[in-house]
Amino acid sequence: MSRKEVQGPIRDKEKSKLRFLNAVGKIIKSKGYQGLQVTKIATVAGLDKKLIYRYFGSVDNLVNEYLKSKDYWSKISDVELTEIDLTDGGKGISKLLLGYQFEYLKKSKELQKILLWELSEPKSLLRKLADERESLGEEMFVKITDKHFMKNSKNYRAVMAILISSTYYLNMHAEVNGSYFCGLDFKNEDDRSLVQKTLEDLVDCAFEKYE
Incomplete structure (x- = not known):
């Protein structure tokens, strides 16, 4: 029986942040910057939009982190x-x-x-x-x-x-x-x-x- 990998809160947070950042990139490429609404980002990431505010403070902070990465x-x-x-x-x-x-x-x-x-x-x-x-x-x-x-x-x-x-x-x-x-x-x-x-x-x- 395979051993299940333990997911700690820090690792889960980083994985979720990456999913949000990747979602921003997908939206920019497909819809342009007009598509960067909080609900759309959360939907593409497949995560609760409340996590955007928990991890980044605001949508602008999330987008800014993405922009700097590119x-x-x-x-x-x-x-x-x-x-x-x-x-x-x-x-x-x-x-x-x-x-x-x-x-x-x-x-x-x-x-x-x-x-x-x-x-x-x-x-x-x-x-x-x-x-x-x-x-x-x-x-x-x-x-x-x-x-x-x-x-x-x-x-x-x-x-x-x-x-x-x-x-x-x-x-x-x-x-x-x-x-x-x-x-x-x-x-x-x-x-x-x-x-x-x-x-x-x-x-x-x-x-x-x-x-």
């Missing part, structure tokens, strides 16, 4: 960066993070939905996520590239703003309105590799111009 810049700490040489003024890490983001956005349909949501509706939890994302980016600028570029630090920030936003738009355009942009197929690996290389080249150009 946001690229909130996950940077998960990337192994300790072996990157920062004596180059941040050139290597700029290329690495742009490349990771470009591919992460392609794979994460949830993040694409989140970014569209940020653009279409002013909401406090989305502003909080954007502010946290900005703080993480600011840390890299202040600690690394600002020190390297000195008086031209804002010029480099402007270049990065354009490059980062382009990775957002090109991936979302390919997903929603067709994969071609300027004659490049953003669902074709060769064309994507070309864009990856061009992102790196533009970082090199910025370093040559502003350092």
Whole structure:
């Protein structure tokens, strides 16, 4: 006779929280952010809606935790960066993070939905996520590239703003309105590799111009 696994309250709580988080993701992918009502989330999770308030305090806190789990810049700490040489003024890490983001956005349909949501509706939890994302980016600028570029630090920030936003738009355009942009197929690996290389080249150009 097999031994029944004991389910402690802590483990049950974590499993239930994960079910709620997964439910938020399913709703965003299928219905968009308009479908994030407490009753709908509970139904998809197959749990009592009272547990949302017990475990997260509010629906907004639940959604915020989900958003952070999917946001690229909130996950940077998960990337192994300790072996990157920062004596180059941040050139290597700029290329690495742009490349990771470009591919992460392609794979994460949830993040694409989140970014569209940020653009279409002013909401406090989305502003909080954007502010946290900005703080993480600011840390890299202040600690690394600002020190390297000195008086031209804002010029480099402007270049990065354009490059980062382009990775957002090109991936979302390919997903929603067709994969071609300027004659490049953003669902074709060769064309994507070309864009990856061009992102790196533009970082090199910025370093040559502003350092």
